[in-house]
Structures are given as structure tokens and as C-alpha cells.
Amino acid sequence: MLVIDDESSIRLLCRVNLTASGIDVLEAEDGVHGLELARKERPDLILLDVMMPGLDGWEVARRLGRDAATSEIPIVFLTARAGDDDRALGEEAGGVGYVVKPFDPVEIGSFVENVLARLERGERDELRREIVHRPEGDA
Amino acid sequence: MTPSVNTEGLSLEALADAADRANRLQRVTERLAGALTPQQVLDAILTEGLRAAEARAGAIGLVTEDGQAIELLAQSGYRGPVFEEYGHFPLDADLPMSHVARTGEPLFLESRAERNELFPSLEGKGEDGNAIAVLPLALDGRLLGVIALSFGENMVFSEERRQMKMTLAHQAAQALERSRLYAAEQAARQRLAFVAEASELLSSSLDYEQTLKQVARLAVPRLADWCAIDMVGEDGSIKRLAVAHQDPDKVQWAYELQERYPPDPDDPHGVAEVIRSGQPEFFPELPEELLEELIGDDEDLRRIVDELGLRATICVPLSARGRTLGALTLIAAETHAGFDQADFDLSLEVARRAGIAVDNSRLFQEAEKGANAARALAHVADGVVLLDRAGFVRHWNSAASLMMGVSEEEALGRRVEAVVPAWDSLSSHIRLVRPGEELARPVTVPLMVQGHELWVSASGVDFGEGTVYALRDVTDEHAVEKTRSDFVATASHELRTPLAAIYGAVRTIRREDLELAETDEATFLEIIEAESLRLAQIVDQILVAGQIDADAVDFELETCDPVELAEGVAESAALHLPHGISLHVDKEGARPILCDVNKLRQVLVNLVDNAIKYSPDGGDVEIKLDSANGECLIEVADEGLGIPSSERERIFEKFYRLDPQQTRGVGGSGLGLYICRELVERMNGRLDVESEPGEGSRFTVRLPVSA
Numbered sequence A: 001m002l003v004i005d006d007e008s009s010i011r012l013l014c015r016v017n018l019t020a021s022g023i024d025v026l027e028a029e030d031g032v033h034g035l036e037l038a039r040k041e042r043p044d045l046i047l048l049d050v051m052m053p054g055l056d057g058w059e060v061a062r063r064l065g066r067d068a069a070t071s072e073i074p075i076v077f078l079t080a081r082a083g084d085d086d087r088a089l090g091e092e093a094g095g096v097g098y099v100v101k102p103f104d105p106v107e108i109g110s111f112v113e114n115v116l117a118r119l120e121r122g123e124r125d126e127l128r129r130e131i132v133h134r135p136e137g138d139a
Numbered sequence B: 001m002t003p004s005v006n007t008e009g010l011s012l013e014a015l016a017d018a019a020d021r022a023n024r025l026q027r028v029t030e031r032l033a034g035a036l037t038p039q040q041v042l043d044a045i046l047t048e049g050l051r052a053a054e055a056r057a058g059a060i061g062l063v064t065e066d067g068q069a070i071e072l073l074a075q076s077g078y079r080g081p082v083f084e085e086y087g088h089f090p091l092d093a094d095l096p097m098s099h100v101a102r103t104g105e106p107l108f109l110e111s112r113a114e115r116n117e118l119f120p121s122l123e124g125k126g127e128d129g130n131a132i133a134v135l136p137l138a139l140d141g142r143l144l145g146v147i148a149l150s151f152g153e154n155m156v157f158s159e160e161r162r163q164m165k166m167t168l169a170h171q172a173a174q175a176l177e178r179s180r181l182y183a184a185e186q187a188a189r190q191r192l193a194f195v196a197e198a199s200e201l202l203s204s205s206l207d208y209e210q211t212l213k214q215v216a217r218l219a220v221p222r223l224a225d226w227c228a229i230d231m232v233g234e235d236g237s238i239k240r241l242a243v244a245h246q247d248p249d250k251v252q253w254a255y256e257l258q259e260r261y262p263p264d265p266d267d268p269h270g271v272a273e274v275i276r277s278g279q280p281e282f283f284p285e286l287p288e289e290l291l292e293e294l295i296g297d298d299e300d301l302r303r304i305v306d307e308l309g310l311r312a313t314i315c316v317p318l319s320a321r322g323r324t325l326g327a328l329t330l331i332a333a334e335t336h337a338g339f340d341q342a343d344f345d346l347s348l349e350v351a352r353r354a355g356i357a358v359d360n361s362r363l364f365q366e367a368e369k370g371a372n373a374a375r376a377l378a379h380v381a382d383g384v385v386l387l388d389r390a391g392f393v394r395h396w397n398s399a400a401s402l403m404m405g406v407s408e409e410e411a412l413g414r415r416v417e418a419v420v421p422a423w424d425s426l427s428s429h430i431r432l433v434r435p436g437e438e439l440a441r442p443v444t445v446p447l448m449v450q451g452h453e454l455w456v457s458a459s460g461v462d463f464g465e466g467t468v469y470a471l472r473d474v475t476d477e478h479a480v481e482k483t484r485s486d487f488v489a490t491a492s493h494e495l496r497t498p499l500a501a502i503y504g505a506v507r508t509i510r511r512e513d514l515e516l517a518e519t520d521e522a523t524f525l526e527i528i529e530a531e532s533l534r535l536a537q538i539v540d541q542i543l544v545a546g547q548i549d550a551d552a553v554d555f556e557l558e559t560c561d562p563v564e565l566a567e568g569v570a571e572s573a574a575l576h577l578p579h580g581i582s583l584h585v586d587k588e589g590a591r592p593i594l595c596d597v598n599k600l601r602q603v604l605v606n607l608v609d610n611a612i613k614y615s616p617d618g619g620d621v622e623i624k625l626d627s628a629n630g631e632c633l634i635e636v637a638d639e640g641l642g643i644p645s646s647e648r649e650r651i652f653e654k655f656y657r658l659d660p661q662q663t664r665g666v667g668g669s670g671l672g673l674y675i676c677r678e679l680v681e682r683m684n685g686r687l688d689v690e691s692e693p694g695e696g697s698r699f700t701v702r703l704p705v706s707a
Helices: A008-020 A031-041 A057-066 A084-092 A105-120 A124-132 B012-034 B038-053 B082-086 B096-103 B112-118 B159-204 B208-219 B248-260 B271-277 B288-295 B299-308 B341-379 B398-404 B423-427 B475-509 B518-549 B562-574 B597-613 B672-682
Strands: A002-004 A026-028 A046-048 A075-079 A097-100 B057-063 B069-076 B088-090 B107-109 B132-139 B142-150 B226-232 B238-244 B281-283 B312-320 B323-332 B383-388 B393-396 B443-449 B452-462 B466-473 B558-560 B581-586 B593-595 B619-628 B631-637 B686-692 B696-704
Touching (some): A008 A105, A008 B475, A008 B518, A046 A057, A075 A105, A097 A105, B012 B159, B038 B057, B057 B082, B057 B096, B069 B096, B096 B107, B096 B112, B096 B142, B132 B159, B159 B208, B208 B238, B208 B341, B271 B323, B312 B341, B323 B341, B383 B398, B398 B466, B562 B597, B562 B631, B581 B597, B593 B597, B597 B631, B672 B686
Parallel strands (some): A002 A026, A002 A046
Antiparallel strands (some): B057 B069, B226 B238, B312 B323, B443 B452, B686 B696
């Protein structure tokens, strides 16, 4: 799993907690490095921050989608942008999950595993819809 | 009677008598010629005429219009209550004057005995030894009246005497008729003059209330004793506009009466009825029943009516274009005996002219109001657009022209969609209200006008004949509002990020299924500490930035010593200087500056903090003071990461932060440099940056040197 976020503390939180859940974690501190790692390592899922200097998260997601090597990698946005229009952008950019900061890092492992399980069951469209029409409380 | 008079057979005495009679007759003729009014004629007959006729007393009566009676006009020499007894008596009465009026023939009674024989009813009346001559006053066979002459003794009326009295009566009749014509002509002249003057007044001014008051004053006392003008108010009530009477006290009294007895629009007579029906009301003599009906049981009112002494009234409507606007009332009371048809016709004519004048004046006022409204609308800053029912532009003020880029000439008379193609999408957002229902609530909507987007605040009122829209260009306000909401969104994001770190760190430390390495735990605690401080700093800076945006920061400009300031900042920074950083102040070129010391200190602290923060590998940080061209320069230079040229201006934007790849994850609020530049500029200075990536940055504050 790949975490792309410019805040080192957020990356650290994800790494420690995901690792504790038995998930291997790769980190990138900006979009360019994130795209590079994604192409090279083909992670199962990408946790993607939105507001980053340089390439922002929406653009990173679009580029991942355009590249055949990365287009199948599910993206979960991990962002401080909590507005409805932001969620719509996330859905548009091809996300399958949307986590608003502040979030509980202890739950993040089970959250992404649930996303992966539902994708396995072919619920990609439902997941995408849920970004905009939140069915349950945010993680 | 012989037509030619043979004077040779007459005695000298008779000749002298004849000459004397001719002389007296001559004097009467002269007197009568000089008498103009009926009163003057009557006076002349009853003085000079009586003398000429050698009569002791005389009386003149006129046949009434209906030919049924004789009305005594004047008398002289009779004693007792003559008018009470003989003021008015029928033509068929057994009296000498009635007799003469009936026969048209003169009557000469030489003695009392002769009188009593002919008029037995008069026996015992009058004085002894009276002869009387009663003569018709006739002209061209038309009988006007009768004159009676009484003599102090019994008399023999010779042919000459009879002839002389007949001549006198003839002259009196002529003079009376002339004076009557004269009086009628005078009255007609008065009326004409009144109509002329009233017309002139009415056309002299558009202030009809004023002119109508003047017309009322013009009518008294020559046409009537009272003149009142009432107008119908917009609510249908009757308002007294003017009352005129010769005596100002009476006018005051009339107004008080009006207040005590306000007109009831349902009154069956008078002003209310005339206004309601639009038909004039004319009472040449006021019927007693009408007055009784008016008075009812009100004793106060009875006294008032008695005091008024109403004799006749005319009430005519003031109307124009089929609408009754008010009424003009004329009242004959103390000095006018009554009104005749001519008075009534005159009133109708004046009322007709007054009605037209009022109508014109109101039309003009309305037109004026409309013109004023249009003039006012032209200067309103909001666009005002009036569409008729069919959607054609009927009004398009200058603000609308400016906003839409379409002149009034181009817009008027065209369909609004042809003028502004996007009108439909605009009007679909506007909820029209009806006048008086509620205030129109403006909606703010985008409107494409000639290729660019305007934001307009728009409202509309449907007034039946069309719709009036008010449009305000709020493009600038909308941009400000957007900036503000962006600021709030960004601020919330800026707060969520450190909060996420703090909350996440706490949750992680407390995670029970996870045994953290000691170093990790220490790292999380550091994160909590650092991000809490960052949070506090962000909140502070958001407050300051908010104050700056609201222009609510006060500056106290004073002369200050930059050296003292720079050294103070350097000293506190030195207290927690990271390893590898050296800090010093170069104060050689310093000069006193004009600034707000606390604000400038804030700026320097921020710049020095940044210099240290963006020098992760250590290096020199220098505060250099210099002056040139009346400006004092305060430079803060470091040898740290530097800023790529593409970012150099953006770092002063709100919430902008340097790429962490270059800055190696240095956190911040994104507001520091924005605040610094805003503060410096508000102290009449400038804040710029020079930088080379990898070589460091140099921030320069320029402030005016204190004079």
C-alpha cells in the first residue's frame, strides 16, 4: 500500500498503524514521487492526500487513471478538504474512498481492507457513489 | 282735448302757472336723468317728483313677475306702518293701486268722499281732506307698476294738472325701466368681470388649491355672501378647501362648524349629493321644510342656521372628463336677497372652468411626478428595467445601460430577450412579488452579458401592467464573498491538518494492540507538541489576517530606532537557536524610521523565524540595517534552501506554502509572509524577496526614514 502525503506526521501515523495491521507501507512526500512509486511497485491501494505542493491529489489521481500501468490501483483520498464539492471532485477523479482529516489511524487498516474486500466483490460503483452520498460516519 | 293750445285766451296767472309747472317738470326730468340705479330713481321721484306734483306723500309699487300682486318699493310722506300693511298686496284687492294696475288707466280722486265712494274698504283710513292721484307706470303699453300721489287737501284736477301728472308718471316709468336695465347690465357686467377674473386666476397657476381659494374670495361679496369650495379626497371623503365671507371671523366660524358637522357623503342634499350625483342643486329660495329636515332636533344647529340667515343656495359640481372632483357652493344670506337664473348659469360656468383647471393641474402634477420618478430612476445606481406584459422593454435606466452594455435607445421597445439573450435564465431565478404583498427579496445569480459573467442581485415586482426589475451588479462583492468563503475553507483545512496529526498521534499511542518502539513514542509526543504549537500559531495568524482583511488593524506610526528593534529580535531568537545557525546584526547604515514598532517587530520575528526554519543545514542568518533614498532597509538574509523563482511572489499569497521537497517538510500556517507584507505595506513600506535555490533568501523591508 502506498501513502502519498506531504505531511511527514501523517505518513508516519499511516505507516505505524497499517504496519500494525499487517500491511506493507510505501511512502511518497509528493505527487511526482507517488506516481513513480505507484508505477514501479504497483501497490494494492493508494492513500492519497489532496492539498500538496506541486501536483495536487486530484491531478495525481487523474494521471494514475490515465496510465495503464496504474489505472487499476484503487485510490482512497485522505484529505482535510471536507466540502461536498471536494467529495464530488474525489469521485470524479476516480476515488473509491474518501477519508477526511482528522481521522482515526487505528481504524485505517480495517477501513482499507474493507474497501479492498468490497472491490473484490465488484462493488466499485457503490464505493464511488458513497464518496458523495456518505452512507456511514467517516472513518 | 284740443291738440293746439291757444295762449291768447289765457290769463297771465294761468300763464305763470303753466311756466312754473314746466319748470318743476324740467327739474324732475334733470334729476331723473342723473339717477342711475333704481334706488336713485325712486329717491328722485319721491322728492323732486312729489314737489313737482305738489303732492304731500307718494308711493311706488311694482307689479310682481307673475302679474298677480303689487310690491311696494318705496314711499315718502305716509305715516304709520305702511310696508307692514301695504308692502305686498294682490292685484285684485279693492285698493286704488290695484285698480289702476288692473285697468291701466289713471285715477284722479279729488276728495275723500270720492275715494270712500269708489273704495269703501278704505273708509276711515288715511287723513282728512285728501285728494289722490294714482297713475300707471307704463312703457309702450307694458305696465311696470303704479305710483300713488296724495295731496294735503281736496283738489280739482284740471286737464293741465292731469296732463302734468301723467307726464311725470311717464318719465318715472322710463327712468325706472332705464335704471332696471342699468342694474341688470351692471349685474351682467359684474358676472362677466367675475368670470373673467376667475378664469384668469384659474389659468394663472397650477397650484389649484391656491387659485380655488382666490376664486372663492373673488365671489364674495359681489356674487354671494358665502362661497365655499369642497374637494373629493382620494379616499372619497369630502374636504373643504376654501370658505370665503367678507368677515374673517365668520370664515373662522364656518371652519369650526365644518369640524363640528363634517359632511356625510350620504347627505341627501348639498355638497355630498352634488358630488355624488354630479348634478347641480339650485334653491332660489330655501324651502322651509329642507331647513327643518337639515336641523332636525338639534337646537344648536337651529341657532346656527338662524344666525346664517340662509336665503338661497347654489351648489354646482366641479367636474372634468366625467369625474366629479368637488363642488362650488354659493350662499345668499345677509346682503343678497337671492339668486336668479343668471347667477346659477354663472356658477355653472365658473365651476366648469374650475373643474378643467383642477384636472389640468392634477394631470400636470401626475406627469410631473412621472417625470420626476423617471429622472430619479436615471440616477439610481441599480439597474431598473420595466417590461410590459408582452415582455417589451419600457424603461431602461442608465445603470441598466452600463451593466448590460446596451444603451436606453437600443433597449427601449424591444423584447428583453433580444436585448439580453440570457434574460430568461436570470428571470427564472427571480420570484416576482405583487406590490404591497411583501418586499421583493433579491437573489444573487450569474448573468452572462456580452461574453463575460456578471453576478447580479435581482428582484422583481409584478404590478399588473408589467414587471419592474431591480438589478444590482454585485460582481465585485461576489468575488469578495468567494475570497472569504475560500479563506474559511482553506483555514479549516489548515486547522484540520495539525489536528489530524495530534489526534492521530494520541490514538496511535493509546492503541492497545500495538507496542510502540520508544523512539516512535517520542516522535509522536514531539508531533503532538509541535502540531499543537502550529495550531495555536495558525489560529493567531488567521485572526490577524482576518483583521487585516477587514482593515481593522490600528497602526501607531512613530519614530523608532531600528537598531534597538533588530537587536531585540535577534536576542530573543538567539535563546532557542538550532545547532549550526549563527545570527548577527549589521547596523552600520541604520537611520530612525517611521513605523508602528510592535507591528514591525512582528514582521522581523517572522522573517527571522523563517530564515532559521528554512536553513535546516545551518548557516548564517543576518539582519542588516541600511538606508538609501530616504528609505531605511532592513534585510533578513539566510544561506538556507532558497526559493525557486516560480514561487517567489506566491509565497506572499494567503495560505501558500513552499514545496516541502525544497523545504524538507517545514510546517507553517501559510499566512506568515502574507501578514508580513500586508503589515509593511500598511506602514507605507515594501517587502520583497531575492533568492537562489540552494543559496538562501534575502527578504528586504523598506520603510520611510523618519523626518
